[in-house]
Amino acid sequence: MADKVYPSTKPATNGTAATKPSFPATKAQQYGATRPAYRPQPASRKRSRGCCCACVLWTTVVIFILIVLAAIAGGIIYALYRPHRPTFVVSGLKISSLNLTSTSHLTTNINLNITTRNPNKKLVYTYNPITISVTTEKDGVLVGSGSLPSFVHGTKNTTFLRASITSSGVQLDDKSGTKLSSDLKSRGGVALKLELETKVKVKMGGMNTPKARIRVRCQGIKAAVPSGKLATTASVSNAKCKADLRIKIWKWTL
Numbered sequence: 001m002a003d004k005v006y007p008s009t010k011p012a013t014n015g016t017a018a019t020k021p022s023f024p025a026t027k028a029q030q031y032g033a034t035r036p037a038y039r040p041q042p043a044s045r046k047r048s049r050g051c052c053c054a055c056v057l058w059t060t061v062v063i064f065i066l067i068v069l070a071a072i073a074g075g076i077i078y079a080l081y082r083p084h085r086p087t088f089v090v091s092g093l094k095i096s097s098l099n100l101t102s103t104s105h106l107t108t109n110i111n112l113n114i115t116t117r118n119p120n121k122k123l124v125y126t127y128n129p130i131t132i133s134v135t136t137e138k139d140g141v142l143v144g145s146g147s148l149p150s151f152v153h154g155t156k157n158t159t160f161l162r163a164s165i166t167s168s169g170v171q172l173d174d175k176s177g178t179k180l181s182s183d184l185k186s187r188g189g190v191a192l193k194l195e196l197e198t199k200v201k202v203k204m205g206g207m208n209t210p211k212a213r214i215r216v217r218c219q220g221i222k223a224a225v226p227s228g229k230l231a232t233t234a235s236v237s238n239a240k241c242k243a244d245l246r247i248k249i250w251k252w253t254l
Contacts, residue, residue, distance in 0.1 A: 083202075084119045086153060088216045088241040090194065091115045091160070093234040098143065098225050100184060104177030108144035110134060110165035111231075112194070118153045123202055125153040128211070130198040134165050137191035137219055139179040143167065148196075184225050192234070194218040194241075202247055214245040 092113035099107045112132065118125055130148040135141060144165040153159055172180065183190045196216040202209045218241040223234035 083123055085243050085245050086125055087117045087119065088196070088218070088243060089115045089117075090218050090221060090236045090239040090241065093192070093221060093223065093236055094231050095223055095226055095234060096231045098184070098190075098223075100172075100177065100180055104172040104174065106143070106167050106170045106172055106180070108134075108165065108167040110144055112146070112163045112165055114161040114163070114196075115158065116153065116161060117158045118155060121155055123204055124155060126201050126203065127151055127153065127214075128199045130196050132163055132165060133195050135193050135195070136180060136183045137193040137221075138183055139176075140193075141172070141176045141180045141183070142170075143180075143192065189222040189224045189235070191219075192221040192223050194221070200245070200247075209247050212245065212247045214243060216241055216243045218242075 090113070092111075094111045096109040096111065097107055098110070112134075127150055129150050132146045132148065134143045134145070136143065144167040146163040146165040148161055148163050151159065194217070196218075198214060199211040200214045201211045218239055220238040220240050221234050221236055222238075224232045226232045
């Protein structure tokens with residue numbers, strides 16, 4: 001009997017020797033040439049936007065908290081010190097001479113008294129030297145100028161200030177000379193206006209504010225021009241003074 005030939009269980013090698021696969025699989029087998037190459041992806045824009053929104057939110061919260069704390073501190077200081085502006089009153093004005101020549105040369109000699117009061121219990125004002133100018137209320141022609149020395153205005157204090165307002169042979173232009181001549185001839189007297197200007201700082205306990213400008217304007221003064229050597233006293237009963245002072249302390253303005 002002839003022997004039966006059975007097919008081989010080994011795969012055909014087409015003339016090459018078959019290699020037995022290794023176990024476990026190597027990296028080269030796991031990541032074959034057919035696997036696409038890895039390319040890093042750019043960071044997600046949504047994630048960066050989320051971080052920006054969080055930063056903006058926290059910054060807003062912090063700023064809001066700081067504003068609230070500053071407002072609370074300012075309210076406490078205001079409640080403790082109760083700040084008020086100083087007051088100024090023209091208590092007297094005497095004219096020794098107010099002479100305007102035909103050539104518009106002006107000579108002036110005025111004695112001015114001012115009363116100022118600090119109504120605060122815990123605030124002290126320190127003034128720089130004060131400049132004073134006197135002008136006509138109607139046309140604003142400069143009649144004379146003067147000054148006051150620096151001084152410290154204590155708490156609940158009333159201070160009396162005296163100044164000399166002078167001008168010696170000042171040459172006015174034709175327009176100003178004509179206006180002043182008309183004002184001096186008024187029946188009810190010439191209306192005058194005062195302006196005081198300087199810088200002041202405020203002391204509250206151990207804290208001093210930066211110096212700020214203060215300007216005081218006084219109107220409603222009626223003065224008669226002296227006809228001889230006898231001085232005339234101006235009417236100041238209707239004079240009113242307004243102090244323009246802006247000092248920022250925390251969140252409130254004086």
